Amino acid sequence: MVTVLDTTTPEKRVRHPEKAHRPDQPVQARKPEWIRVKAPNSRGYAETRQIVKSHNLFTVCEEAGCPNIGECWDKKHATFMIMGEICTRACAFCNVATGKPAPLDLKEPENVAHAVRTMGLNHVVITSVDRDDLDDGGAQHFVEVIQAIREEAPGTTIEILTPDFLRKEKALEKVVAARPDVFNHNLETVPSNYLTVRPGARYFHSIRLLQQVKEIDPTIFTKSGIMVGLGEERNEVLQLMDDLRSADVDFLTIGQYLQPTKKHHAVIRFVPPEEFKSYETSAYSKGFLMVSASPLTRSSHHAGDDFARLRENRAKKLAAAE
Numbered sequence: 001m002v003t004v005l006d007t008t009t010p011e012k013r014v015r016h017p018e019k020a021h022r023p024d025q026p027v028q029a030r031k032p033e034w035i036r037v038k039a040p041n042s043r044g045y046a047e048t049r050q051i052v053k054s055h056n057l058f059t060v061c062e063e064a065g066c067p068n069i070g071e072c073w074d075k076k077h078a079t080f081m082i083m084g085e086i087c088t089r090a091c092a093f094c095n096v097a098t099g100k101p102a103p104l105d106l107k108e109p110e111n112v113a114h115a116v117r118t119m120g121l122n123h124v125v126i127t128s129v130d131r132d133d134l135d136d137g138g139a140q141h142f143v144e145v146i147q148a149i150r151e152e153a154p155g156t157t158i159e160i161l162t163p164d165f166l167r168k169e170k171a172l173e174k175v176v177a178a179r180p181d182v183f184n185h186n187l188e189t190v191p192s193n194y195l196t197v198r199p200g201a202r203y204f205h206s207i208r209l210l211q212q213v214k215e216i217d218p219t220i221f222t223k224s225g226i227m228v229g230l231g232e233e234r235n236e237v238l239q240l241m242d243d244l245r246s247a248d249v250d251f252l253t254i255g256q257y258l259q260p261t262k263k264h265h266a267v268i269r270f271v272p273p274e275e276f277k278s279y280e281t282s283a284y285s286k287g288f289l290m291v292s293a294s295p296l297t298r299s300s301h302h303a304g305d306d307f308a309r310l311r312e313n314r315a316k317k318l319a320a321a322e
Contacts, residue, residue: 025266027259032270035256035295048078051118055111058085079125079161079300080112082145083138087129089200093188093227095260096129104134104141109148117153123304124149125184127161130200137163139171146178157181157307159223161299164206172209176216182251182307183213184223186299187244190236197230197265211247221289221310225253225299228279231268237279241286251290251310252283255297271295289313 052059058081086101087094105111116124126145131138146158159182165171176183191203210222224244228237237254244252254276259267273295280293290310292302 022263024262025259025264027262028267028270031258032272034273035258035270048119051115052078052080055115055118056105057108057111057115058082078119079127079303080115081127081129082108082112083128083131083141085129088132089130091188091200092197092265093230093257093260095264101129101131101133104138108141109144112145113148113152116149116156121153121156121304123157123159123307124153125159125161125300125303127300128163130163132166132200135168136171136174137165137168139165139168139174142175143178146180157304159184159300159303159307161186164201164209166200166202166205172212173216176213176220179217180220182221182223182303182310183210184225184251184299185209186225187240189226189230190232190240192236193230193232207243207247210244210249214248221251221307221314222247222249223251223253223299224249225255225297227255227257228271228276229257229267229269230265238282241283241288245286245288250288250314251306252288252292253297253299253301254279254283254291254293256295289317 059078081096083104084101085097086099087096088098088101090098112126126142126149128138128142142160142162146160149156149158158180160175160180161184162175164185165175185206187203187206188201189197194201194203206224210224213220213222226237226240241252256271257265257267259265276293276295276297280291283291283293290306290313292306
């Protein structure tokens with residue numbers, strides 16, 4: 001018997017090897033009208049993609065399969081994902097690849113800053129994969145990216161969307177000291193779902209993280225977001241809002257969970273627009289300065305416009321208190 005080895009075709013890397021053993025989850029064959037978007041094909045989209053690739057950068061827009069990528073990239077809005085494309089965790093909702101990450105790219109802060117200036121961004125969102133392999137979880141790398149942007153594009157406001165820095169002593173303090181304009185850390189879902197949806201994280205650690213940001217620097221805006229459609233109950237979402245307000249979080253985003261592959265957590269329900277509106281009303285009544293709640297809401301969708309409104313709403317609140 002002869003065994004033939006194909007050495008000419010590159011080996012295809014499995015994106016989610018850690019999920020291969022999981023049973024297939026049901027996939028909704030057809031999405032409701034309110035969740036559909038057009039495929040990206042505009043000139044602005046192509047130009048943004050070229051800028052990202054030419055600077056050897058990654059974006060969460062691509063890696064997480066964001067449905068708003070066509071709209072945002074057409075306007076030259078992109079959320080940069082630093083510290084590589086490989087995450088050390090395997091959350092059941094996330095389409096970012098899991099595995100052993102590569103060493104940090106020491107030129108990345110400079111490349112991100114140059115891309116920000118080239119794109120002429122007034123507001124930029126910087127996120128990252130989880131880097132549990134690093135002693136500080138990547139905190140210093142966040143600091144260096146913030147500093148590089150401030151040097152090259154001093155007029156650009158900076159929003160960061162960070163991991164939880166679980167068991168990384170003094171990591172949070174390091175990042176807050178760099179004074180981003182907005183500190184975002186997503187809860188993702190209600191606590192009863194954590195074991196199945198976000199097993200590597202701890203709900204109350206994330207709440208405490210957001211609370212500590214305000215304790216260290218009360219001037220920084222804090223933000224968090226969740227997905228719905230994962231089997232949560234309405235009363236759980238309302239309790240989550242109360243938990244965030246107890247941590248003095250300013251801004252809440254709520255969007256529909258969309259299943260990336262059959263190996264990811266199933267969509268339990270497509271939440272209709274009127275329920276999102278109801279959540280928005282409830283959140284404002286609890287004291288959030290800003291709320292974005294809709295099927296296609298994502299953490300960094302319309303982030304620049306929302307930041308402007310966030311500052312305006314804080315100014316009005318302070319003026320009313322005088």
